[in-house]
Amino acid sequence: MNCIVIDDEKMTREIIRSMSEMHPDVTVLEDFDSPVAAFGYLTKNSADIDFIFLDIHLPEFTGFEFLNTLTTPPPVILISNDPEKALKAFEYEDIVDYLLKPIEFSRFAKSITKMKNYLNKNASNSETSDSKNESNQLFVNVNKRLIKIGFDDIEFIKANGDYVDINTSEKKYLVHSTMINVENKLPSSMFFKSHRSYIINLSKIIDIEDNTALIGKNVIPISQAKKADLMEKLNRL
């Protein structure tokens, strides 16, 4: 899972970076000392960001006010040294957990597990609704036309700024969406997020070498943290 950290204290940002390096499931993409600095990055890279570590007490406005400015906020782990602010956190459905400073590693690890479960649950809810509709396809908006793409036809999806490239063997579709939205629409039994910028169709993998997978003529990166999970998903001898 990829995240960003927003906290005005450099010490806290460094501690979260350090704990993330010790944890196999989380990568800090970037950290910011103010929500204003984070806003631009978040807008441009929303496809790559799975969640945010967000401080409540920030220079320009509070973490809660920052969340209110986002139209589709990513899930959040709040950080603060005010236990009494935890109650307010329950008003926000995207706040998954609340970490008190100074952050203990065992508590940090629990938060990461909670976040992982939250993201998996969202993905599987989407998958369940897909199966209820007996859907095996995706409709995408390309140049004001809704185009049907069968899951079987998709080779891989690549993040491309505020867009995603949906690559089939025949064609590439540039669609205005985020990686997390696309990931939630695809069955996890069939697709795998191999890297913060790539989702691959497992059945299209030709071979895997080191930290790359060959799909068609494309070499797709596999992040170190994801490799073990990918290996588990493959039907290996």
Add this chain to the structure above:
Amino acid sequence: MKLDLSYLEEVSGGDQDLFQSLLVIMQDELSTVWEEFELYRTQTDYEGMHRVVHTLKSKLDIMKLENEAVFIRQMELNLGNETLEIDDHENLRILLEELNDKIKNI
């Protein structure tokens, strides 16, 4: 005042370079607290003073300075009510002076 750095040691996971860099961050951040506080005080900016004191609180918690943290919590409450006691102001100065002195000599 006795600084307990076991939290920073634990977070560093035995990595001495990381421990040192966290210590430097702590020194740097603490060295500007008084200056920042005074700037907001001269502007009668209670929100700014409150934020500075709030940030200091987490540093005291990191170094397990419990008594000092109790004082800072009370001061934070007072500033939240737009009150700055003369004694609090002076005690903050003494606390930061001592803290900066101790942490520089680690």
